[in-house]
Amino acid sequence: MSSKQQLDALAAERSHNATLRKFILLVAMLGGVGMYFAHALPKSIDLHVATDMKAGDTVRFQDGQATVPDVNVYGFAYYIWQQINRWQADGATDYGQQIFRFQAYVTPSCRAQLEADLDSRYQAGELRQRTRQMTEIPGLGYAANRVLPDGQAAWTVLLDMQLMESFRGQPVKDAFIRYPIRVVRYDVDRERNPWRLAIDCYGSHRPARLDVRDVQDASSGKTEANLPSTVTPAALPRTTGDAVDPNAAPTPTPLQHSGAGTSAQ
Numbered sequence: 576m577s578s579k580q581q582l583d584a585l586a587a588e589r590s591h592n593a594t595l596r597k598f599i600l601l602v603a604m605l606g607g608v609g610m611y612f613a614h615a616l617p618k619s620i621d622l623h624v625a626t627d628m629k630a631g632d633t634v635r636f637q638d639g640q641a642t643v644p645d646v647n648v649y650g651f652a653y654y655i656w657q658q659i660n661r662w663q664a665d666g667a668t669d670y671g672q673q674i675f676r677f678q679a680y681v682t683p684s685c686r687a688q689l690e691a692d693l694d695s696r697y698q699a700g701e702l703r704q705r706t707r708q709m710t711e712i713p714g715l716g717y718a719a720n721r722v723l724p725d726g727q728a729a730w731t732v733l734l735d736m737q738l739m740e741s742f743r744g745q746p747v748k749d750a751f752i753r754y755p756i757r758v759v760r761y762d763v764d765r766e767r768n769p770w771r772l773a774i775d776c777y778g779s780h781r782p783a784r785l786d787v788r789d790v791q792d793a794s795s796g797k798t799e800a801n802l803p804s805t806v807t808p809a810a811l812p813r814t815t816g817d818a819v820d821p822n823a824a825p826t827p828t829p830l831q832h833s834g835a836g837t838s839a840q
Contacts, residue, residue, distance in 0.1 A: 643760075643772070645722035645730075651772050652732035652756040653711065655680045659689065660709040660738070666702035679767040682759065685776040705747075707740045712751060712785075714793035720811060728760040731778060735785060735812065751790045753814055755780035783814035 659677055662669035674681075674689050681689065696702050715735040723731045734756055740748040754777070761773030789812030 645719060646717055648722050648730045648758050648772070649717045649732050651770055652758050652774060653734055655774055656734060656754065656756055657709050657736075660707055662702075662705065662707040664706065666705040666707060667697065669706075670696070670702055679763055680770070680773055682761065682773050682775045685774055688776050705740055705742050707738070709736050709738050711735070712737050712790055712793065715790070715812065718811070725757060725778065729775070729778075730758045731780065732756045732758055733811065735790075751785040751787060752782050753785055753812075754782050786813050786815055789813060 655677055659673050659681075661673060670693050674686065674693065678686055693702075712735045721733045723733070725731045732755075734754040736752055736754060738748065738750045738752055739746065757775040757778030757780075758772055759775050760771060761768065762771055763773075765771065793812060
């Protein structure tokens, strides 16, 4: 083989090696980009499925999170708030136990409000041997206008509830109250709070008494003729306009559906 042929073979080999290096570099870059996107993908998906989901419905995700259907937000607020306000035997022990039991489902600020209410009621003698239950008023359950958006990841849920308390077996309170419960997305330990939602108490609103006539009309199946207000959308029972102080210390009064006592929480 002549020297020219040797030089040509060497040049061809160098060209082949250069091409091979470029190919290896390209593969490495593609691999690096693929690893970056694989790392950026969410490791888990936060899925909220509506109870009324139908064939053909789609679920939208963003950063591993799906939008929370309004009916799910309402159901969460109703269940957690009802359980916190459930004193089966003695409010002096049950109230604190319920706050502790559901602490993963309330924000720290809301827990502080609940504990302050617990202390206030205990000092006023409102808990000892007192039972409490809270139920949804018949005919005033979930509706789309009961869940109001309150920012990008928060809602205000309007719960129309009947609050009943008894002392040593004797009824001392029976009130119809609207609770404007604020619900927020809350990323905590999923083993303790799989919903990844939390109650933030009342937000900037306050509970208010419901107009008894509206409650009676709704319970009997009559059409609701209602007025909007700052917290109440159209087509919901109007409130009496009286805000309810959750920390007020009520005195036992005769049982009245218009609301015995002055405290809503």
